[in-house]
Amino acid sequence: MSRAFFNEMYEANGSCRPHYQEFARWLANTPLALLEQRRHEADLLFHRAGITFTLYGDQQDTERLIPFDIIPRSIRASEWRIVERGCIQRVQALNLFLQDIYHEQRILKAGIIPPEQVLANEGYQVAMQGLNLHRGLYAHIAGVDLVRDSDGTYYVLEDNLRTPSGVSYMLEDRKMMMRLFPELFAAQRIAPIDHYPNLLLDTLKSASPLDNPTAVVLTPGRFNSAYFEHAFLAREMGIELVEGADLFVRNDHLYMRTTAGPQQVDVIYRRLDDEYLDPLSFNPDSMLGVPGLISVYRAGNVVLANAVGTGVADDKSIYPYVDDMIRFYLSEEPILKNVPTWQCRKPQDLSHVLAHLPELVVKETQGSGGYGMLVGPAATAAQIEDFRARIKARPHAYIAQPTLCLSTCPTFVESGIAPRHIDLRPFVLSGSETRLVPGGLTRVALQEGSLVVNSSQGGGTKDTWVVED
Amino acid sequence: MKLSIRHDTTYSYASDVCNSIQFLRLTPRSSERQRILDWQLDLPCKVNSQIDPYGNILHVLTLEKPHGHLALTASGQVEIDPDCEHEAGSQSPLPFLRSSHLTQASDALKAFATQQCGERRDRAALTALMQGLADHMPYSPGATSVGTTAIESFAGGAGVCQDHTHAFLACARSLGIPARYVSGYLCTEDETHLASHAWAEAWIDEAWYSFDVTNRLTRPERHLKLAVGLDYLDACPVRGVRRGGGVESMQASVQVHRQ
Numbered sequence: 001m002s003r004a005f006f007n008e009m010y011e012a013n014g015s016c017r018p019h020y021q022e023f024a025r026w027l028a029n030t031p032l033a034l035l036e037q038r039r040h041e042a043d044l045l046f047h048r049a050g051i052t053f054t055l056y057g058d059q060q061d062t063e064r065l066i067p068f069d070i071i072p073r074s075i076r077a078s079e080w081r082i083v084e085r086g087c088i089q090r091v092q093a094l095n096l097f098l099q100d101i102y103h104e105q106r107i108l109k110a111g112i113i114p115p116e117q118v119l120a121n122e123g124y125q126v127a128m129q130g131l132n133l134h135r136g137l138y139a140h141i142a143g144v145d146l147v148r149d150s151d152g153t154y155y156v157l158e159d160n161l162r163t164p165s166g167v168s169y170m171l172e173d174r175k176m177m178m179r180l181f182p183e184l185f186a187a188q189r190i191a192p193i194d195h196y197p198n199l200l201l202d203t204l205k206s207a208s209p210l211d212n213p214t215a216v217v218l219t220p221g222r223f224n225s226a227y228f229e230h231a232f233l234a235r236e237m238g239i240e241l242v243e244g245a246d247l248f249v250r251n252d253h254l255y256m257r258t259t260a261g262p263q264q265v266d267v268i269y270r271r272l273d274d275e276y277l278d279p280l281s282f283n284p285d286s287m288l289g290v291p292g293l294i295s296v297y298r299a300g301n302v303v304l305a306n307a308v309g310t311g312v313a314d315d316k317s318i319y320p321y322v323d324d325m326i327r328f329y330l331s332e333e334p335i336l337k338n339v340p341t342w343q344c345r346k347p348q349d350l351s352h353v354l355a356h357l358p359e360l361v362v363k364e365t366q367g368s369g370g371y372g373m374l375v376g377p378a379a380t381a382a383q384i385e386d387f388r389a390r391i392k393a394r395p396h397a398y399i400a401q402p403t404l405c406l407s408t409c410p411t412f413v414e415s416g417i418a419p420r421h422i423d424l425r426p427f428v429l430s431g432s433e434t435r436l437v438p439g440g441l442t443r444v445a446l447q448e449g450s451l452v453v454n455s456s457q458g459g460g461t462k463d464t465w466v467v468e469d
Numbered sequence: 470m471k472l473s474i475r476h477d478t479t480y481s482y483a484s485d486v487c488n489s490i491q492f493l494r495l496t497p498r499s500s501e502r503q504r505i506l507d508w509q510l511d512l513p514c515k516v517n518s519q520i521d522p523y524g525n526i527l528h529v530l531t532l533e534k535p536h537g538h539l540a541l542t543a544s545g546q547v548e549i550d551p552d553c554e555h556e557a558g559s560q561s562p563l564p565f566l567r568s569s570h571l572t573q574a575s576d577a578l579k580a581f582a583t584q585q586c587g588e589r590r591d592r593a594a595l596t597a598l599m600q601g602l603a604d605h606m607p608y609s610p611g612a613t614s615v616g617t618t619a620i621e622s623f624a625g626g627a628g629v630c631q632d633h634t635h636a637f638l639a640c641a642r643s644l645g646i647p648a649r650y651v652s653g654y655l656c657t658e659d660e661t662h663l664a665s666h667a668w669a670e671a672w673i674d675e676a677w678y679s680f681d682v683t684n685r686l687t688r689p690e691r692h693l694k695l696a697v698g699l700d701y702l703d704a705c706p707v708r709g710v711r712r713g714g715g716v717e718s719m720q721a722s723v724q725v726h727r728q
Contacts, residue, residue, distance in 0.1 A: 105561070116566065120563050121567075122567065124564060126523060126699075129522060129560060249490060249529070251531070279710055280709070280710060281492075291710040292490045292492070295519065
């Protein structure tokens with residue numbers, strides 16, 4: 001690609017950006033051998049803590065450590081405040097959209113989004129029609145994926161409104177950095193993030209109309225790729241980690257089995273997809289859910305966070321309309337930019353996409369996690385032809401976007417310190433107010449030139465700093 | 470037509486069931502074409518009713534004590550208007566364009582739908598589709614099971630009312646016509662017998678029209694509707710999960726009297 005990449009640490013002329021100067025000074029005075037030693041320590045500590053994830057899509061599922069990079073990603077506080085406002089605006093609009101499409105459907109009646117695209121969407125859940133949720137909130141926890149193009153402009157890549165993961169890495173990466181390099185945190189003001197579990201618990205509790213509701217974390221179990229995170233968050237919040245078999249339905253209420261007898265459960269932070277929540281309402285083969293859960297939910301006697309049916313709003317075929325949602329529901333202009341998107345279901349867009357495949361990123365509308373995605377500039381001719389055939393067979397299942405240049409950040413790799421592409425996932429919590437801790441999870445594509453940051457595709461993570469200017 | 474109905478279902482288990490939970494959709498709702506004069510469920514314990522996502526009346530029965538059998542009785546009086554051919558819808562029909570595991574269309578089903586209907590999307594076209602499916606999949610008890618998908622039963626060229634309905638839904642939705650699964654009762658022509666039955670409804674001309682593939686009927690004059698949904702799983706009269714119990718046997722009897 002001919003366009004230059006935006007480097008988070010250095011200006012185009014090679015000088016260090018102001019918010020990185022303290023770190024640059026430290027780095028210049030730290031021998032590489034010490035960095036090497038610290039990295040090794042970090043690996044050992046993470047390994048001992050059992051912070052691993054499972055790879056899907058391989059022949060066999062393999063547990064692996066997510067590589068942690070010791071060079072932080074830093075954001076200027078003044079810049080962060082804009083990103084923060086943009087994320088809040090976006091998630092508020094998305095929650096209003098969800099409330100609307102499961103009730104009056106004003107945005108469909110106004111002709112802003114074709115009704116069929118929403119109502120016939122796989123992510124649209126009839127079970128939510130007419131159901132009133134406390135505070136009208138659906139996506140209590142959202143992970144908004146942001147990247148920066150060559151001029152440094154932030155773009156939203158996707159809104160993860162189902163069960164976004166990665167926040168445990170955000171928290172653990174910070175703990176690790178403070179442990180390895182305490183001097184860095186003494187030398188400058190880096191905004192704290194360790195109150196995230198408190199905010200999360202507060203968000204979960206405020207999702208219930210009860211005064212002091214009992215909340216639990218529902219996990220699919222230890223074979224899930226994010227099981228570590230489920231256990232971590234339950235422990236940090238001081239609430240129970242349960243599996244479907246620990247819960248049961250009685251008289252329109254939900255209970256958990258405890259040594260002291262059944263205890264009523266009022267809020268479930270569920271890390272289980274809609275499809276598996278209740279074998280009597282969704283996939284009958286699911287062994288992971290709770291039979292009858294949806295009947296309790298519809299009776300208003302338990303809160304699910306996130307709500308059922310949020311997937312329709314983060315579907316990639318709905319993504320192109322988020323700017324319109326912000327204007328429609330909030331009467332505001334979007335603060336954060338959407339990536340221009342071609343919808344292959346539209347014949348004109350389709351022919352453009354097919355004619356420009358080597359330049360574009362193609363994604364499945366239902367996909368996530370970087371599986372089933374084509375990065376044109378990095379793909380082989382055979383991969384491109386394979387996608388061409390797939391798109392032609394099911395055009396409505398694909399969208400395409402220009403290949404963004406993705407900013408880079410210095411990263412400590414085998415060959416020394418070199419720039420690698422990164423993204424940012426802030427976690428937006430919606431309860432009595434919409435808020436987020438400063439920063440988020442920074443993911444880094446460790447392979448030189450790679451633009452895919454997903455941990456499942458060889459990505460690593462970095463601590464993310466918001467630094468006062 | 471006024472009918473008095475009694476439907477007994479008894480499940481017997483090889484050993485005691487530790488606990489069980491059932492979703493019961495055994496209570497019909499009144500509509501333009503059916504008026505429920507009186508209806509009750511006799512269950513092992515008292516159960517509140519709620520309205521399910523598709524607007525059906527749902528009872529959630531939970532049993533926590535060991536039990537070797539389970540008896541359910543639904544009975545009541547209804548009046549059916551045999552001249553009413555369609556029903557209005559209060560909600561958008563568009564969610565019924567979605568496919569589900571049981572109603573997914575294969576290329577063969579899509580081709581069949583197009584072959585039967587051509588460019589037409591009206592009641593006559595869907596009637597042709599209904600006839601075509603009835604020819605292609607003769608009624609054959611035992612040829613399929615409750616988990617059989619539309620793709621499988623269509624490929625096998627045989628099925629029961631559930632399979633016929635799923636195949637019809639797969640075809641109609643592939644043509645862009647919203648269509649839904651209906652479970653209910655069908656009265657014999659002499660109105661002495663009633664059987665649990667399933668058929669389809671499709672959204673044409675701003676209303677739901679019935680298509681009973683098994684009986685090649687487009688007028689639901691002998692049909693009492695219990696529940697609707699995307700497929701069998703959403704609308705079936707009894708859907709449950711139990712712990713323990715081993716092999717299950719089910720006995721059902723339905724009695725009907727014309728008044």
